[in-house]
Amino acid sequence: MKGDMYFASASDEEILKRGEYGGAVTALLKFALESKVVDAVLGVRKRSGNNRYDGVLDLITDPEEVKECAGSLHCAPVNIARNIKEYLDGAKQMKIAVPCKPCDARAIVEIAKRKQIDRDNVLLVGLNCTGTLSPVSAKEMLISEYEVEPGDVVMEDIDEVDGTWKLTVTLSDGTKKEKDLEELEQKGYGRRENCRRCDVNIPRMADIACGKWGVKEGEKQSFIEVCSDTGTEFMDKAVESDAIKVEKPGGDTIAERKKKDEDAIELANKCKEEYLKELREMSLEDRLAYWMRYFDRCIKCFGCRDACPICYCKKCYLEPDRGYVPGGEVPPDRLFPFTRLAHVADSCVNCGQCQDACPAEIPLTRLYTMLNDELSPMFEYVPGMDVEAVPPLIAAKEEEETLIDDINLFLAKGGEGE
Amino acid sequence: MGEEEREIKTDGFEPKIIGFTCNWCTYAAADLAGTSRMKYPANIRLIRLMCSSRVDPLFVLKTLLRGADGVFIGGCHPGECHYITGNLYARRRYSMTKKLLETAGIDPRRVRMEWISAAEGLKFAATMKGFIEEIKELGPGPFNPAGTKKEVKE
Numbered sequence: 001m002k003g004d005m006y007f008a009s010a011s012d013e014e015i016l017k018r019g020e021y022g023g024a025v026t027a028l029l030k031f032a033l034e035s036k037v038v039d040a041v042l043g044v045r046k047r048s049g050n051n052r053y054d055g056v057l058d059l060i061t062d063p064e065e066v067k068e069c070a071g072s073l074h075c076a077p078v079n080i081a082r083n084i085k086e087y088l089d090g091a092k093q094m095k096i097a098v099p100c101k102p103c104d105a106r107a108i109v110e111i112a113k114r115k116q117i118d119r120d121n122v123l124l125v126g127l128n129c130t131g132t133l134s135p136v137s138a139k140e141m142l143i144s145e146y147e148v149e150p151g152d153v154v155m156e157d158i159d160e161v162d163g164t165w166k167l168t169v170t171l172s173d174g175t176k177k178e179k180d181l182e183e184l185e186q187k188g189y190g191r192r193e194n195c196r197r198c199d200v201n202i203p204r205m206a207d208i209a210c211g212k213w214g215v216k217e218g219e220k221q222s223f224i225e226v227c228s229d230t231g232t233e234f235m236d237k238a239v240e241s242d243a244i245k246v247e248k249p250g251g252d253t254i255a256e257r258k259k260k261d262e263d264a265i266e267l268a269n270k271c272k273e274e275y276l277k278e279l280r281e282m283s284l285e286d287r288l289a290y291w292m293r294y295f296d297r298c299i300k301c302f303g304c305r306d307a308c309p310i311c312y313c314k315k316c317y318l319e320p321d322r323g324y325v326p327g328g329e330v331p332p333d334r335l336f337p338f339t340r341l342a343h344v345a346d347s348c349v350n351c352g353q354c355q356d357a358c359p360a361e362i363p364l365t366r367l368y369t370m371l372n373d374e375l376s377p378m379f380e381y382v383p384g385m386d387v388e389a390v391p392p393l394i395a396a397k398e399e400e401e402t403l404i405d406d407i408n409l410f411l412a413k414g415g416e417g418e
Numbered sequence: 419m420g421e422e423e424r425e426i427k428t429d430g431f432e433p434k435i436i437g438f439t440c441n442w443c444t445y446a447a448a449d450l451a452g453t454s455r456m457k458y459p460a461n462i463r464l465i466r467l468m469c470s471s472r473v474d475p476l477f478v479l480k481t482l483l484r485g486a487d488g489v490f491i492g493g494c495h496p497g498e499c500h501y502i503t504g505n506l507y508a509r510r511r512y513s514m515t516k517k518l519l520e521t522a523g524i525d526p527r528r529v530r531m532e533w534i535s536a537a538e539g540l541k542f543a544a545t546m547k548g549f550i551e552e553i554k555e556l557g558p559g560p561f562n563p564a565g566t567k568k569e570v571k572e
Contacts, residue, residue, distance in 0.1 A: 338479045
């Protein structure tokens with residue numbers, strides 16, 4: 001049933017040994033393939049050897065190969081939603097199980113509303129997430145701050161230890177090194193900027209949400225919350241066929257998980273406040289100058305558009321033949337960044353892919369999140385949470401037609417206003 | 419802002435305002451204002467559209483980025499849309515556009531939307547007057563090549 005919670009671990013000995021937290025996710029994915037619940041699993045694995053800093057998506061059909069994807073790669077934030085849409089025909093031809101972070105799940109939900117991905121054909125195995133790291137800065141950080149060889153790292157973990165957030169790395173010989181996350185981030189290392197601001201840690205928009213919060217120290221188990229009817233059916237099957245072993249978690253563990261989630265949200269809000277405070281306090285002139293300076297760095301590579309999981313138009317407004325942005329100009333006409341902003345305004349899921357793709361390092365996600373933050377309370381809409389919720393710019397409620405004449409109906413809800 | 423600069427802005431500055439108006443209401447209201455010989459400043463250039471929901475936020479952005487000082491959108495009162503709900507979508511887009519401009523650092527007061535029915539010639543003239551006054555107060559738009567300094571008193 002939706003809302004059910006389990007402690008789960010793999011029944012398969014090998015997976016149990018290999019998995020970081022009992023291998024429940026790997027076992028579930030393997031089971032999904034074996035039982036033909038899905039035709040393929042879209043996993044992330046290392047491109048080669050033990051290179052944790054270069055992850056590639058892999059469409060797996062052989063159940064045994066699923067094991068290759070065990071373990072999470074914090075330093076390889078892969079663009080899952082865009083790839084499903086672009087290269088797998090939006091999962092319209094086959095059923096795919098997708099292990100994904102909350103932002104990936106949100107992007108998939110958001111683009112499914114626009115009929116680019118068939119939501120019924122993707123089984124979203126959500127993974128709790130407290131942030132990912134950019135590969136290059138992560139390697140730098142490991143060398144200069146942790147004084148370890150990046151290739152020697154076998155596991156990273158971001159978690160709250162006694163009230164402070166720590167980034168812990170585990171080396172191949174089993175030693176652990178931890179550092180204060182907020183201190184690292186003040187030095188410019190640590191998580192990606194959008195991850196610092198992200199307050200969605202448990203992907204409840206997926207079919208099941210798996211994580212380790214609530215699991216007792218040293219226990220090889222994962223905590224799984226069932227989030228949809230598809231998820232319920234799938235979990236029941238998996239338990240029945242003995243792919244995973246489950247226990248019911250006690251009230252204290254559920255409370256502990258909840259507490260961790262709340263603390264993570266608090267940290268996210270603090271970071272968000274820090275980042276946006278400066279911009280919010282600027283005068284309009286200064287704010288415009290701030291963004292114009294960044295926009296002038298644009299080399300018109302179209303990277304942000306091509307990476308964005310929300311963008312999908314076949315005939316893009318940014319192409320010169322649409323008559324908006326003239327061709328052959330660098331930096332491009334200002335309409336280029338403004339069009340991007342207008343087109344993701346209500347739907348940006350703060351995944352940070354545009355910013356990762358940008359060679360000029362324009363903090364695009366900061367701009368998009370700032371606007372999205374204003375629009376969410378206005379339209380009472382949070383992108384990527386519910387596949388049934390219609391994007392606010394293409395929907396109008398019945399009462400708007402008959403009762404309310406106020407032109408500032410939505411602006412008034414936005415808080416500060418003019 | 420210096421006293422002198424302020425004077426330049428309000429005295430010599432004649433704003434250019436682009437108005438996107440609905441064929442069924444606001445455009446007709448403008449017509450009515452004209453045939454009834456109502457007076458309002460001539461700073462607005464109207465573009466007739468079949469519905470206010472035709473106003474893509476990009477129209478507003480392009481207008482401002484190409485140097486206009488203000489943008490006006492006119493549509494039918496809720497419940498009176500020729501296409502039933504077009505104006506409701508327009509209101510949503512308008513709200514989004516205002517916030518977008520504010521986020522990027524452009525004064526959201528440069529964009530205004532009003533419901534003006536075909537019978538409200540008077541309201542059209544009054545709205546134009548008020549809006550043009552306000553834009554004069556705000557001074558030239560951030561992308562107006564004429565800029566603040568170039569407008570010199572006679």
